[in-house]
Amino acid sequence: TQLLEQSPQFLSIQEGENLTVYCNSSSVFSSLQWYRQEPGEGPVLLVTVVTGGEVKKLKRLTFQFGDARKDSSLHITAAQPGDTGLYLCAGHTGNQFYFGTGTSLTVIP
Amino acid sequence: NAGVTQTPKFRVLKTGQSMTLLCAQDMNHEYMYWYRQDPGMGLRLIHYSVGEGTTAKGEVPDGYNVSRLKKQNFLLGLESAAPSQTSVYFCASSLGQGAMSGYTFGSGTRLTVV
Numbered sequence: 199t200q201l202l203e204q205s206p207q208f209l210s211i212q213e214g215e216n217l218t219v220y221c222n223s224s225s226v227f228s229s230l231q232w233y234r235q236e237p238g239e240g241p242v243l244l245v246t247v248v249t250g251g252e253v254k255k256l257k258r259l260t261f262q263f264g265d266a267r268k269d270s271s272l273h274i275t276a277a278q279p280g281d282t283g284l285y286l287c288a289g290h291t292g293n294q295f296y297f298g299t300g301t302s303l304t305v306i307p
Numbered sequence: 308n309a310g311v312t313q314t315p316k317f318r319v320l321k322t323g324q325s326m327t328l329l330c331a332q333d334m335n336h337e338y339m340y341w342y343r344q345d346p347g348m349g350l351r352l353i354h355y356s357v358g359e360g361t362t363a364k365g366e367v368p369d370g371y372n373v374s375r376l377k378k379q380n381f382l383l384g385l386e387s388a389a390p391s392q393t394s395v396y397f398c399a400s401s402l403g404q405g406a407m408s409g410y411t412f413g414s415g416t417r418l419t420v421v
Contacts, residue, residue, distance in 0.1 A: 207347070229406035240311070240397050240412025241350075248406060286349065290406045297342075297350035 201225055202289055202298035210304040214276050219301040221270045221287035228290045230263055230270045235284040235300075277305045309333050313398050313413035320388045320420045328383040328416050330398030338401045339381040340365075340410070341373060343394040350397065356381055357404065388420045 202223045211217055221230070229248045233241035245254050247263035247270065254261045258281075260273040270287055282305050288295040314329045332339065337358050342350040352365030354373040362373045370392060372384045381400075385392060395417050399410040 202349075231409065233410075239414050240399070241410075242412070243409040246407055246409065288410075293404045294352070294355075295410065299347060299349040 201296040202287055204285075204287060204298040204301050206301060207299065208302050208304075210306065211277055213278060213305055213307050216273070216275050217277055217303070218271055218273045219285055219303070221272075221289075221298050223268050223289060225289065225291060226267050228267075230267070230290070231288045231295065232261055232270070232272055233286040233288065235286060237283075241284075241286055274303075277303075279305045279307050281305050311398055311400055311411050311413035313396075313416050315416060316414070317417050318419070320385075320418065322388060322390060322420060324388050325384070325386050326388065326418075327385075328396055328398075328418075330381045330383070330413060331379055332381075332398075332400040332411070333379065334400060334402075334411065335378070336400035336402050336411070337378075338404055338408075339375065340399045340401075341371070341381065341383045342397045342399065343367065344397060344415075345394050353383065353396075388418075390420045392418065393420045394418060 205220050231246045232244045235241040245261045250265045250267045252263045258275045262271050285301045287298040311332045340355040341353040351367050356362045356375040359378040374382045395415050397415050398413045401408040
């Protein structure tokens with residue numbers, strides 16, 4: 199049973215387009231993190247959100263934590279080829295982070 | 308800045324063989340983790356350690372053993388490899404275990420069991 203479901207599983211878009219990926223659960227988390235993983239490498243932490251409704255921006259990336267702290271979204275504005283990778287969300291509960299299934303993003307030049 | 312180093316990067320094993328995956332971190336982190344990553348399954352926790360000399364089971368511990376004799380090292384062992392253990396294995400470490408703790412991952416070990 200997967201605690202966190204991410205959608206879509208795969209996404210291929212043209213450079214310059216906007217996109218949103220989602221991370222959903224029926225569980226409440228004390229925090230939620232987003233990671234990006236490039237081929238052949240380990241995940242790298244992008245952001246941690248803690249408060250319900252919190253919005254954080256990292257250049258062209260906007261992260262939002264749901265009001266009920268059960269879900270999160272990642273919005274990318276004007277996607278670039280360098281944004282290509284696997285995006286993973288991870289929810290914290292019970293002194294542990296549980297990882298989602300991932301969204302594989304390809305940005306075509 | 309080495310961070311988390313995993314060795315080897317690639318390995319092919321025959322069914323029934325044993326091996327040890329090595330993980331070393333130079334950030335003085337207290338907590339260390341072993342995950343496996345399979346297509347469509349995300350990252351699943353195998354074992355973890357909350358400090359030197361301590362280990363605990365994660366979500367998928369069967370067929371694996373671990374040891375943390377030194378704070379900087381966390382070893383993952385496969386005593387008798389099975390094809391179902393074909394996967395990419397990631398080691399991670401963190402300073403704490405709380406909600407704000409960020410994980411630093413190694414670059415992974417791709418293991419194939421034939």
